[in-house]
Amino acid sequence: MKLAKAYDPNQFEPNIYAMWETSGAFNPSPTGEPYSIIMPPPNANGNLHIGHALTINLEDILARYYRMKGRSVVYIPGADHAGFETWVVYERELARAGKSRFDFSREQLYSQVWNYVDGQRGNMELQLRALGTSASWDNLVFTLDKKVIDTVHQTFKKLWDDKLIYRGERIVNYCTVHETSFADIEVVHKNEKGKLWKIAYPMLDHIGEIVIATTRPETMLGDVALAVHPDDERYKKLVGTRVQLPLTDREIPVIADEYVDKDYGTGVVKITPGHDPNDFEIGKRHELEIRNVIDNSGRMINVPTQYISMTAEDARKRVLAALKAEELLRGEETIQHAVGHCYKCDSVIQPLVKDQWFLNTKPLAERAKQALQSGEISFTPSSRKRVLIQYLDNLRDWNLSRQIPWGIPIPAFQNENDSSDWIFDERVDEETIDVNGTTYRREEDTFDTWFSSGQWPFITTDALSGGELSKYYPTDVMETGVDLLDRWVSRMIMLGLYMTDKIPFKHVYMHGMVLDEKGQKMSKSKGNVINPMEMIASYGSDALRLGIVASRSAGQDQAFSTGNIVAGRNFCNKLWNISRFIQDKLGENYQPRAPKPKSLADHWITRELNQAITDIDSYIADYRFAEASDTMYHAVWDSVADWYVESSKDNLNPGMLAWVLETSLRIAHPFAPFVTETIWQTLTWKDNLLMSDKWPETIEYEDISASQFERLQALVTEFRYVMAELPGNKRYPLLYQTDSLIADNTDLIKRLSQASEVTSVDQARGLRLAASGREAWLDVDADTLYEHQANLEMRLAEARQYAQKLEDRLSNEAYVSKAPEALVDQTKKELADKQDLIERLAHELEVIA
């Protein structure tokens, strides 16, 4: 087979992927110890972004590596219905068609969005294939598959029976644009400038007044009390009295509550249980009425007529104006405070009282915390574990209800005649059901997406039903972005432990964000988004994979580097050409044979590759992807291509050449699957898939021979260095006296050093390659020799300086007595070597002079 000079990834990648997929190589092998990774399911409706490329790459490196190590690997892919995300997109489509969600039933909307997503879904999966994902497609799970819904309902039932689920009136985070509530974690808090207004509430005697401070004057229309701290001397006597609520005809009491901070504002807080979480709590403690004055769309209700139907924003202006007119404003100051925003549309989140489903997270969080503290689950980077524990400590109850149709329905029904009577039932397709003669009406809300995502590990592996994949639960590693630590990782641990009594995964690896080339966060609005598919089109999938993992450490945000991708592309080409050379030398009819190191180069490359194999093993075990990839890169490029292939041109050892090529391909495969498999398929003596083949094993070599090759390298490097320093014609002969290492390797030295001749002489002349430590000379004339004098002087000075440093170290009593003996011995040897060098260089200088 004739191979093109340069590797063209686009020509091979799609076919190679198809070959893998049709061969069944992505499915777990029937034998071997299980190893499992679950892919964080990408949005079925979207395109992959560069962050996905990183995630998939890291996971795929592990999957391919452990597969080659003989483990029974399952890498389970997924597709996410991305409830709210997709809903927002679809609602925009509806608006474009002049329709709204209120024109359809839940079933109609659900099936419309289903069809919409179904039409898009293939894109994302094709993109995963373009990345080379070795996922087990037969086991793909969509987050709205029946088994997901069934399991989520089962979990809900168990929580219900354990009385951890409750329905209650609580303050929820509500987006009045999208008309749905959110979990606390979904709200984006921003520090913003706001105003703190001081407002006087007149006493009933119309003489005195109490001044309160608030950032949201419009909510005063829903006030039901004022609160002061019980120990606040200023207000103590007012507790129990009543004040006039301005702009209304209502009177409200003054109460005392520990929550109030005497030192903030005026020390008096207006209590609006309908629109503030703290006030809601205080209201409960004091059995105060809840007055809702803002509705789901953000408009005023239950207020004096002039404010009815105004937006909260307008109402604020009107209220302030009215207060001013009545001379009740007592000043304002600008403050910095946190304001909640919708993470999608950025509008201000309204705290509203809603009757919704909540999960009591306390017991779940406690158990998750124990699993973390006991070390059952480990983290890379390890510091994230502490962050997660801190999060679990402060966790509040979780609002599971979402008012959007695109999601898993909450399987609960309400008695038509008794609003407090709720029952669990899975017949969510029916609007009403009949139970023992009583009619129940279904809950229209759906679950928070993270409630189902939090169950992903045991759902995808069928851990509850004990299916075939259940042996892969708990999974070995959960790899995801640092941003999902609390909203996803925490929930998987909590719900996993709760439902299966096992941790969902043994290790969590968190990667940082991929920033743009300037270190800025990528966003569509900034227009700095890097599309992984464009990178693949330009450089190839392997190049993207190699480039994105290079120099990247866990949990750390890092800028994208096109230079690294280019380096990856070049590496693939290097590998391609190594194989071209070796295959050319082996010929079409090469018969496989056991590798037997013979030449010095053979022994040396064996040692180098053996070392690379074991280094990569330990780096991957430590999740040090960049170091593993770097080790592979330099073993292949520096050792194999630059030294071994060059050396082989004079001394062919077919068995070794084949072993070196195979080993290079094997160690590179997890990092660059396409090019390695492409080459593997061109090997005449192989008829299997590299991806299903084995991780290489080390073979025997002689250390003495390997070290001798290293001495030759030192000679060659010194020769090249001196040549580069010398002016004029660069091709000098190399002369040597009694040096058997040189005598035995004249052809090799000649080739590697570009010497015109390597000749044995009786009488040395020219420039001695002093630093190489060999009896070798460059045959140059006196003038050229003189040119080199300055260089020798410089090197001598450097050597002396360093020797002095070593001497100082050794003359330090404390160092000799306290440092490890091996280190001291090493220092002594180093000094001796350095002194030898100094002697040789000095002697050489004398000769010149």
Next chain:
RNA sequence: GGACCCUUAGCUCAGUUGGCUAGAGCGCGUCAUUGACGUUGACGAGGUCGGAGGUUCAAGUCCUCCAGGGUCCACCA
């Protein structure tokens, strides 16, 4: 208000338990080269590891403080 992280070569970044003259990719300079590869080869320049203290025989690595940058969490009205 809490917590975490970052500051190392012109650029983007590695550098595990403190210990060989601090590394990579890209960029830069000099030179080379008609068959494995210009997506190349050889050689080289370039860093007092943000600053100041401290611990230690030994600090880029550990501790304290300071400066600058970033991220996450948070119901102070």
